[in-house]
Every structure is written in structure tokens, then in C-alpha cells.
Amino acid sequence: MNSAEILPDLPGLYVHVPYCAGKCGYCSFHSRPLKACPDNEPERMTAALLDRARDLADRFGVSGFATAYVGGGTPTALGPDALGTLLEGIAGLGGGTPFREWTVEANPESLTAETLRVLRDAGVDRLSLGFQSGQAEVLRAAGRSAGTSEGMSALELASSWRGRLSVDLMIGLPGQDPEGVRTDIGRAAAAGAEHLSIYELTVEEGTPLETAVESGTVRLPPEAMEAELWSAVAETCASAGYRRYEVSNWARPGAECLHNRNYWRGGAWIGTGPSAVSSIPLPDGGTLRIQETRDHEDFLSDAGAFAREEIVPPATAAFEAVMTGFRTREGLDSEAFRARFGWAPEDLLRGSFSKWKSLLEKGPRGPAPSDRLLDILNPFLLDCMAEMEGRFEGRALRPGGPA
Numbered sequence: 137m138n139s140a141e142i143l144p145d146l147p148g149l150y151v152h153v154p155y156c157a158g159k160c161g162y163c164s165f166h167s168r169p170l171k172a173c174p175d176n177e178p179e180r181m182t183a184a185l186l187d188r189a190r191d192l193a194d195r196f197g198v199s200g201f202a203t204a205y206v207g208g209g210t211p212t213a214l215g216p217d218a219l220g221t222l223l224e225g226i227a228g229l230g231g232g233t234p235f236r237e238w239t240v241e242a243n244p245e246s247l248t249a250e251t252l253r254v255l256r257d258a259g260v261d262r263l264s265l266g267f268q269s270g271q272a273e274v275l276r277a278a279g280r281s282a283g284t285s286e287g288m289s290a291l292e293l294a295s296s297w298r299g300r301l302s303v304d305l306m307i308g309l310p311g312q313d314p315e316g317v318r319t320d321i322g323r324a325a326a327a328g329a330e331h332l333s334i335y336e337l338t339v340e341e342g343t344p345l346e347t348a349v350e351s352g353t354v355r356l357p358p359e360a361m362e363a364e365l366w367s368a369v370a371e372t373c374a375s376a377g378y379r380r381y382e383v384s385n386w387a388r389p390g391a392e393c394l395h396n397r398n399y400w401r402g403g404a405w406i407g408t409g410p411s412a413v414s415s416i417p418l419p420d421g422g423t424l425r426i427q428e429t430r431d432h433e434d435f436l437s438d439a440g441a442f443a444r445e446e447i448v449p450p451a452t453a454a455f456e457a458v459m460t461g462f463r464t465r466e467g468l469d470s471e472a473f474r475a476r477f478g479w480a481p482e483d484l485l486r487g488s489f490s491k492w493k494s495l496l497e498k499g500p501r502g503p504a505p506s507d508r509l510l511d512i513l514n515p516f517l518l519d520c521m522a523e524m525e526g527r528f529e530g531r532a533l534r535p536g537g538p539a
């Protein structure tokens with residue numbers, strides 16, 4: 137199997153910077169407060185991130201990347217000098233081919249005019265700012281590290297950014313109200329955001345928020361309020377010209393995130409950094425998944441030796457493709473699905489599609505969810521999973537599709 141056979145298209149590149157200014161009380165992402173790390177660790181980490189990306193690119197014969205996404209953690213927490221070095225190295229990984237989209241995540245505590253200059257000079261064309269909420273009490277109760285004044289200043293600064301701007305917001309925070317949500321979306325729009333990622337707060341195991349909720353110190357909004365908050369999102373986004381194109385993502389036409397779209401379409405990507413994942417579709421329909429270690433010292437000493445590799449079998453990869461495809465309004469690409477797994481989705485999921493037909497639509501390249509289905513996706517996906525399990529029990533998914 138040669139590399140062109142494995143990766144006929146350019147993959148995406150994900151770089152995980154595992155540092156933040158502090159640690160938010162609800163966060164389960166892999167990140168450490170920068171001040172808790174040994175002095176020279178960020179510099180060593182920057183070199184290790186690039187080395188590991190080069191190793192993976194060499195292994196899969198990758199000569200360039202379609203898109204790059206630098207997330208974490210908080211890449212801007214590195215400070216302008218280390219961030220500039222990292223971005224220069226990432227630009228070099230493209231092998232002279234410019235990325236079609238290059239995103240860097242930022243959080244309010246570390247976004248400065250100097251940081252924006254470093255991003256612009258490196259060629260970054262998309263800034264993703266974690267704003268979350270402009271309601272002070274709400275942020276405090278959730279244990280957000282940045283406060284409202286930092287968030288507002290960052291949003292104002294981000295409005296001077298010449299590239300694409302995406303703003304992250306959270307729903308379901310303690311004490312949040314619909315008026316606050318409307319105001320936050322309005323603020324993001326006024327700052328020039330063409331893209332919004334709006335996530336529901338989940339209480340993750342082992343976080344300070346979990347302890348606070350369990351002890352009753354913090355109360356989450358009741359179900360009826362949650363529904364009102366999401367209605368406020370739907371109305372305000374629609375009237376501000378944002379279209380929901382994925383369960384948690386809204387964009388002005390043409391401003392959809394190309395990097396994430398590659399994930400949802402089941403494309404290949406290479407991930408570097410503690411906790412990052414690489415995903416390489418294989419010719420038999422399965423997927424090679426590589427999970428990087430979360431241990432910083434292990435990653436710094438020899439990342440490849442501590443990474444875990446797994447082959448996801450074709451049947452599981454097919455279900456993953458259904459799950460991620462139906463998160464998006466464009467839905468599945470029937471031809472691509474059939475070429476990869478040997479079945480057209482319409483044949484594979486005949487029973488589920490028939491049961492849910494009132495909430496399904498014809499997408500640009502195959503079956504797609506309606507807006508309403510995006511709100512209640514899980515029972516539909518459970519039906520799809522049961523149907524696929526029944527069909528493939530004890531059999532490999534490929535070959536064997538209908539003639």
C-alpha cells in the first residue's frame with residue numbers, strides 16, 4: 137500500500153498546544169496552567185510538536201496540508217515569541233503549499249494587539265476566540281478563568297482582526313438567561329464574527345464544576361430554561377444571518393470551517409501534541425487512529441514511542457461516518473460512502489430512513505438531517521446503529537453491499 141493510496145487528498149493538520157493561562161472549572165480538555173509548568177517546557181514543547189508532525193507526515197507520505205488548526209488549550213497563552221516560532225514551523229510543514237484555511241484559537245487573557253500581529257505575519261487567516269458569555273455572574277459560577285472585562289476587551293480587539301473571526305459561546309451555564317444569550321450573539325456579530333460555535337455546557341467527571349453541582353453550591357438551568365436558551369440561539373442567529381450548518385456551528389454563507397468539515401466528512405488528518413488524535417482512512421474502509429500521550433514528559437522525550445494506535449474496523453468506521461455526517465446539514469455523500477464502505481447509505485439504513493423520513497431531507501450529495509432532526513439527533517443515530525449492527529453482525533462490512 138503506497139502513501140498516495142492511503143491519502144489521495146491533502147489531510148488536515150491539528151496542533152494541540154497544551155497550555156492555558158489558568159484552568160476553567162468545567163474544562164476537561166487536556167491543558168495545564170502555564171505557570172504550573174517548568175520554565176523552558178513551552179519552548180521544548182513547541183519543538184516537539186513540530187517534530188512529531190514531521191514524523192507523522194513522513195510516515196504517511198504527506199507533502200502538504202489542506203488546512204491547519206492550532207487549538208488546545210490556548211495557543212496564544214504561549215506569548216508572542218514562542219507562538220511566532222511555532223507558527224513559522226507550522227508554515228514550513230505545508231511544503232510550500234499555502235493552507236486553504238489556517239485557524240488559531242485564542243482566549244481572552246492572552247489576546248493582545250501583539251498576538252494579532254504575530255498571527256497575521258505568519259499567514260493565519262482565521263481567529264477563533266473563546267468568549268463563552270458576557271454575563272459576569274454566569275462566568276464566575278461556571279468557574280471560567282477569564283472574566284467579563286477580559287472577554288469584552290478581547291472581543292473589541294478581535295473586531296480589528298482582518299481575517300475570518302469565529303466566536304465560541306456556551307449555553308446552559310448556571311444563571312444564564314435568554315436575554316444574555318441574545319446580547320452575546322449580538323456582540324459577536326457586532327465584532328464581525330462570521331462564524332459561531334455554540335456548545336452546551338456538560339458537567340465533566342472530575343471537574344470542580346461537578347463537585348459544585350453535586351454539593352448544590354452551583355445550580356444548572358432547569359430543562360425548560362435550557363429550551364428557552366436554545367430558542368434564543370435559533371432566533372438570534374437566524375436574524376443575524378447565521379445558518380446552522382452543524383449541530384454546534386453557525387456561519388454566514390461561505391464562512392463554514394473547512395478544517396472541521398473535513399472531520400465530519402471522514403477525511404484524513406494528522407494531529408500533534410499531548411492528547412491529539414490522527415485519523416487515516418484505510419483502503420479497506422477501516423480507519424487508522426493514533427492517540428498521542430497526554431503525559432508531557434513522555435511526549436517531549438519520544439512522542440512516537442508513547443502514542444497508541446488502533447485500527448477501527450470498517451463496520452465501526454461506517455457508523456462513525458453516519459454519526460459525523462448527520463451532525464451536518466449537508467448530510468452524507470452517498471457516492472463517497474458507497475465507494476468507501478461498499479453500500480449506499482439509502483440501502484444500508486433503509487429501515488431507519490423510512491422511520492425518520494419526515495425529518496430527513498435530500499442534501500447536496502445524499503440524505504441529510506432537517507434542522508429539527510439536528511435538535512434530536514441521538515434517537516435517530518441509535519436506530520441507525522441498531523440497524524447496522526443487525527446487518528453486519530459477524531460479517532465484515534466490505535465486500536458485500538447490494539449489487
Ligand code: SF4
Nearest residue numbers: 156159160163165209
Ligand atoms: S481556556 Fe479553554 S481549554 Fe483553557 S482551561 Fe479554559 S475551557 Fe479549558
